[in-house]
Amino acid sequence: EVQLLDSGGGLVQPGGSLRLSCAASGFTFSSYAMSWVRQAPGKGLEWVSSISNGGGNTYYADSVKGRFTISRDNSKNTVHLQMNSLRADDTAVYYCAKDRGDNLNWFFDLWGRGTLVTVSS
Amino acid sequence: DIQMTQSPSTLSASVGDRVTITCRASQSISSWLAWYQQKPGKAPNLLIYKASNLASGVPSRFSGSGSGTEFTLTISSLQPDDFATYYCQQYNTYWTFGQGTKVEIK
Numbered sequence: 001e002v003q004l005l006d007s008g009g010g011l012v013q014p015g016g017s018l019r020l021s022c023a024a025s026g027f028t029f030s031s032y033a034m035s036w037v038r039q040a041p042g043k044g045l046e047w048v049s050s051i052s053n054g055g056g057n058t059y060y061a062d063s064v065k066g067r068f069t070i071s072r073d074n075s076k077n078t079v080h081l082q083m084n085s086l087r088a089d090d091t092a093v094y095y096c097a098k099d100r101g102d103n104l105n106w107f108f109d110l111w112g113r114g115t116l117v118t119v120s121s
Numbered sequence: 122d123i124q125m126t127q128s129p130s131t132l133s134a135s136v137g138d139r140v141t142i143t144c145r146a147s148q149s150i151s152s153w154l155a156w157y158q159q160k161p162g163k164a165p166n167l168l169i170y171k172a173s174n175l176a177s178g179v180p181s182r183f184s185g186s187g188s189g190t191e192f193t194l195t196i197s198s199l200q201p202d203d204f205a206t207y208y209c210q211q212y213n214t215y216w217t218f219g220q221g222t223k224v225e226i227k
Contacts, residue, residue, distance in 0.1 A: 047216035
């Protein structure tokens with residue numbers, strides 16, 4: 001079955017760190033770019049970060065640049081989001097998504113179920 | 122940054138109605154536009170890509186059109202399963218979503 005299983009969310013204090021993971025199955029993981037998208041409670045969708053299929057190119061929203069790091073392990077079919085210096089406004093459900101397309105013209109054709117990150121003291 | 126603006130924010134409709142949602146980009150994005158459906162507590166689901174291409178498994182009552190800066194998502198005959206929130210997304214330059222359109226029961 002083609003699926004993404006995201007995990008690693010939880011409650012963290014402001015200034016803390018958290019590492020999200022996404023395990024892919026059912027498709028050739030190394031052929032596709034991957035992304036993270038978040039959704040604050042009651043709000044819309046916000047793109048967070050993307051990584052090319054080989055991992056050599058990474059992209060970040062201005063709101064997380066310098067604090068978050070995306071990485072992938074094609075041998076384990078996983079993608080990670082390391083989140084440091086977390087703030088209250090990072091509180092959201094974080095979705096892992098599989099990208100489809102070429103030359104950075106990627107849309108998201110498969111989504112994980114999401115993992116909730118709560119930043120609060 | 123490219124901004125995406127959807128209208129309306131909320132839409133009240135009945136089963137069987139024809140529904141149209143508009144999405145405007147702050148600058149031309151060619152046809153690099155996708156539409157997603159999201160139900161409460163669930164992940165988004167891809168409906169349309171490249172402005173007018175139906176994603177696999179999506180019912181044919183959904184259609185998309187437009188290019189440049191103005192796009193529409195049309196549901197030809199609203200079904201009970203279609204009450205949800207819809208998002209447009211540009212992928213011309215990085216990735217930006219519209220604020221969403223909630224389709225509710227009239």
